């Protein structure tokens with residue numbers, strides 16, 4: 516049970532006494548009781564009222580001390596690693612998204628030593644540059660109470676020629692519980708998962724997979740749909756037509772999103788020039804288009820991708836200018852999609868290459884900032900779920 520019901524019952528003696536003490540409608544207190552979450556703007560009033568009842572509360576009192584990873588249909592999340600969306604069943608994804616939604620509601624939660632990762636060590640090992648993924652895992656680990664080490668590869672012994680496995684084995688000797696790894700080679704996190712004794716989380720490997728990005732994208736969309744469900748007439752991802760546009764060939768985000776959105780039942784389209792659509796993509800469960808006008812027709816959501824020039828050997832597009840002309844998302848091209856269509860981008864963005872600033876920065880349609888916010892919550896959920904699965908496996912092994 517999360518802490519809101521405990522707090523309402525133990526401090527105030529139930530929903531009605533709490534409503535009276537806080538001068539709120541009983542239905543408001545009941546919704547906190549049912550959802551397990553009290554919005555932060557009310558914490559101060561509650562702390563003052565609780566003091567009159569002889570209870571000293573702090574901000575940490577509102578944190579669920581050990582929220583349970585939800586179990587859909589009695590099935591608990593039991594995966595040892597997070598390497599690829601293809602390792603998950605729909606029930607795993609639903610469990611993770613539900614826990615992610617819980618942490619999104621608590622998005623302003625500060626670090627706590629009482630969190631479910633208390634006593635655990637999280638190592639961030641990034642061999643490729645990152646802003647969003649690395650920092651959000653660091654924040655997520657700290658907010659859950661873990662000790663977090665972020666390895667700076669530039670100042671590590673990797674620069675002296677140490678191999679990936681030797682670096683990881685060295686870190687493993689420090690007994691981390693969770694290792695978050697980004698690497699330029701597809702399959703590097705899976706290799707580490709075979710060799711190390713901790714849970715491994717793939718934070719992006721080559722062009723292969725970026726599962727936590729796909730999960731946070733789904734969480735962002737779900738949250739937005741819950742807010743605007745009536746307006747766009749659909750309440751879940753399964754009813755949406757979603758276009759993933761641009762440099763599909765080099766994109767691990769596109770691959771993981773195609774896998775996840777197919778599991779959730781979306782009507783999926785890939786749009787890009789023929790040179791940037793991978794061979795075999797027609798077997799991914801998607802429809803493929805090469806021009807934005809026909810591809811965007813009837814789309815509810817448009818996911819734009821960065822042109823990954825650093826992964827290109829040779830010229831895949833004539834020029835950035837021409838690419839923007841034909842495939843960059845502008846107001847004019849947005850008009851080909853459904854009215855009110857939502858725009859996403861995993862970042863980092865190249866403005867004026869794959870997307871115009873006025874589209875990217877329009878809060879009515881752009882979910883780009885929300886994706887970053889959901890990234891912290893989703894990564895909290897992933898770390899928490901893996902940690903609980905690890906605890907259960909250790910108890911089972913010891914018994």
Ligand code: CP
Pocket residue numbers: 644645646647648649719728861862863
């Ligand atoms: N979307 C994403 O992976 O961003 P970073 O490269 O900044 O982590």
